[in-house]
Amino acid sequence: MSGLVYVDLDAVRLVVDGVAHRLRLARMPLNGERLVTLCRVEALAAFGWEPVNVVPATCGVCAELHASHRTAESARLRACAERVAEPTGYPAPAGLTHVPDQPSRGLRRPPQRRELTS
């Protein structure tokens, strides 16, 4: 049996000189790959498997850029959803006054009330 290892790319940080920077990644970087952070710091990717004893500081510029990008993305998705929800502007088909609650599936008989006999 095998299991899929899932890595949230949005949670990946590049720590340079004790500061954790944000990246925009399409895939997990390779060891030694040149990376550029949101605030334009460049560094080569290196993976450490040892637990860290010091919590890196957060890069404020990266945090601000990431937040503004997420806000813009949310606004874009909201505008897209509102566009989908808008009426089409086309008139309803003639004679369509009632929309059935469920699609017809042949000649199915609706549930009937049963009389109890005892």
Ligand SMILES: [Zn+2]
């Ligand atoms: Zn940064």
